[in-house]
Amino acid sequence: MYTCFDLETTGLSTYHGAIVEVAAIRTFADGSTREFCTLVSPHCEVESGAFRVHGISTTEARTRGGQPREVFEDLQEFIGDSTVIAHNGIKFDVPYLRTEMTRHGLNIGNNRVIDTVRLARHYLCAPGESAKLAALCARCGIINERAHRALADTRATLELFKLILKTEPDLDTLWKLSGSVSMMDLGGRHEFHKAISDAIIHGLDIEINYKSQGKPPRRRWLKPRGFLPDGNGDYKFAAHCYDSQAEKNYVIGRILEILGTRKSS
Incomplete structure (x- = not known):
């Protein structure tokens, strides 16, 4: 089936920044789900702006977080070959994850990526309406009490995706509408x-x-x-x-x- 995931980071720059929390929810054909969530110990300090958003301090991430390489290996095993769903995943989450994995000597998988920002604009937003996660949750009646924490945002993304599936249940169609890209594409499509x-x-x-x-x-x-x-x-x-x-x-x-x-x- 598919896996929703979300990241929290030390800041917006992948070069200077690092992932401090990652969460994923994998769905199965029988309707069951499994959750994955962990803090990640970063190589750099959490920027003040990022801390104001998610509330994860450098000390907390380094004290309670797993080592990045081990976390990313566990995440890859958890995702398997499933289609990956992420909100703004094409522009942010997947490129950030790939850069972090490269930094720690790992190669990202070739899973298909579906971006709920792109699909929300097609299925859930009127012209001019925001496709940000908080705005969509408010309009669609989805409660996200811990917004900007990875697991809460992943759960919210899953609920949004379920709404989209009610209109278009075919993953192949949704993947094409989202841009027909894979996780490997989003680390760089260029031959070099x-x-x-x-x-x-x-x-x-x-x-x-x-x-x-x-x-x-x-x-x-x-x-x-x-x-x-x-x-x-x-x-x-x-x-x-x-x-x-x-x-x-x-x-x-x-x-x-x-x-x-x-x-x-």
Whole structure:
């Protein structure tokens, strides 16, 4: 069947941030469900703005949270090969999860992704109405007493999705309306994404031929740090440039070729 999931994070940046809580609810053909929820120990501090939203402190996450790699492995096992449902999952949750998994040496699955933001605009929103989770819950009579905590938001997303299923029960149709994308797509659809991801996982430098805007192509050695999602997924990455001895961001689409790799010094 399908699995709804939600994340809470230290902040919006996947490069500088980390996941502090993850929850998932898996549904089965007999109508039963299973829940998964845990805090995650972050490598960085929870930003003040994020704390005001979800109330999870750095101390709480590090004291009570599991180690990221173990949590993400358990989450993958829990999800299995089911279709993944997330509210704003295409723009935020799935790219964030993939970047975090890459940081900890893991590859994300190729599960189909259905985004309830996109479906809500089609099935539940009048023109001009908000598709934010809180607004949808208020209009649809869904009680979410612990909004912005992962399990509560996952339960709310599940209830919204059930409403959508009453209108359109076919998952294939809903997946197509949501954009026909997979979790693997949302870490980067570009051909060079895997090479960059592998370099991050294995601690490698990469040599690229890169075309900066308004400048001729130039070769350079980089140490990739992490991916930076734009509105549609990961199309940029942060890296240390050995030529300039500076931290920079690079647009994956401007890479002309990847020339080689080496073990980072």
